[in-house]
Amino acid sequence: MSKHAMSLLPRWCSRVFSVELNGAPFYFAVKEKHLGEDVPRVFREVQNRDKCYSVLVYCSRDRIKTAKFYGELKDKLLRDLPPECRLSPMSSFLPKVRDSLVKGYFLKGNSDTSSPIERLLSDLIQHDPVLVCSYSPAEDGQQWTQHMWSETASQVMDVAKGYYVVPSEAPEYHPSTLNIINSDVFYSFDEAYDVMKKCGDIIPEAKAVLELLPSRVEARNKPDFPVIVIEGLDATGKTTLTESLKDTLGATLLPSPPECLSPWRARFDQEPPLIRRAFYALGNYISADQIGLKGTKTPVIVDRFWHSTAAYAIATAVSGPVCNLPGEGSEVYCWPSDLFQPSLVVLLTLDPEERKRRLRNRGQGKTDEEEELDHNQLFRLRVEEAYRRISGPACVTVDASPSADRVLQQVLLLIRGKCHL
Ligand SMILES: Nc1ncnc2c1ncn2[C@@H]1O[C@H](COP(=O)(O)OP(=O)(O)O)[C@@H](O)[C@H]1O
Ligand SMILES: Nc1ccn([C@@H]2O[C@H](COP(=O)(O)OP(=O)(O)O)[C@@H](O)[C@H]2O)c(=O)n1
8 A cells, every 4th residue: 555655744845854963953944946045054064975864753643652663763773774874863843833743863874875774764664654765965966855755565665756955943942842741741640641551552560550540630638737849850968858857847758759669660761751751740640649648647748749750851852952941931841730739849959069979979870861960961951940940839949068957957947938837
């Protein structure tokens, strides 16, 4: 059965394409007619005998499978492509159109490698939800053109018409911001639950997670006592502070994600963002249920909560500097309407050097994300800024560099001011 590739990604000529080279994005668009525009920067340094390709993963009906496939595609390309072939992250989107982003890879090869690359891409297009294009210099040698591949039952061929590639302006925010809602951050129990439920067929552990979920989303009891969440990057002193608060206030301390999810955490940390973030989102609803239970008897201190879930997810989805984040006040930073709202959220902040020193002294293993915080300063800045932008409740920032006791006293003052304890 033949299908026209273009119908899989509508409004092809309105789309912007982004290729990330050494962490910096380069944008281009396609046009039927050429009006003397420049050659986009991505193609400017490419030699004449080189050939480039793009593989974009379009969303099939099953978005769990699509997310899994996207994660596996990179491994497959890295394993099966000739080593000389250069692979860069790529995406395509309709500016300002929500959920229009599709992701994939941009491949650069030369005339020696084009046969194995094309064999691999032909195979992919026949079996997987991908859209393949090749890029080559136009006949006049001045411009570059894009040819979309079309698949028939037995062969793969270029769709006859080529498009010119032309430079395009950078969007206001990083293109990934278009797809954050309900793919990276979930704003209701039902949205996260739906993803976990659909995972049941392919990830056996998902069924175990579903069984731990509360039957009612609303916290079963409205806590009579204050509920205080302590947030911050790894090694800012959350554990130290939450333990002291527990003792000083006679409070109950709840970790997040909740302990009952511990056996499954490493498993879900390996999954693509859609599944991994749904797991953490659901963890907050389990915590909310426990808060409802304990908060009728004592104050409750929570080590991380929704701020962590949303801030890390947003900062991972977006790359580059802080200005790439969704703008302040964006709906992306809103608290889920069906999730319990704590009385106070404290964000511990620390100078990066002091944080590293504390990490070294503690000497524990780190998650990949925490490793990333160390190596990638921009990632750390994005997480911190996303923390600050989340509202409903917003966090109150506390400098965690003084001694543990001084930090405790500072936070107790805040709690007494806000929660009348
Ligand atoms: N205010 C502080 N001053 C100096 N060292 C601290 C302070 N708070 C915590 N530490 C130390 O820093 C390390 C990280 O603290 P921890 O409470 O485990 O952070 P987190 O739970 O945020 O990862 C620990 O070794 C802890 O003893
Ligand atoms: N409520 C929560 C808690 C953690 N998390 C995730 O868990 C990671 C940090 O957890 P962690 O247990 O390693 O952090 P520490 O509290 O040990 O510093 C973050 O990177 C988040 O991605 C979350 O998404 N939601």
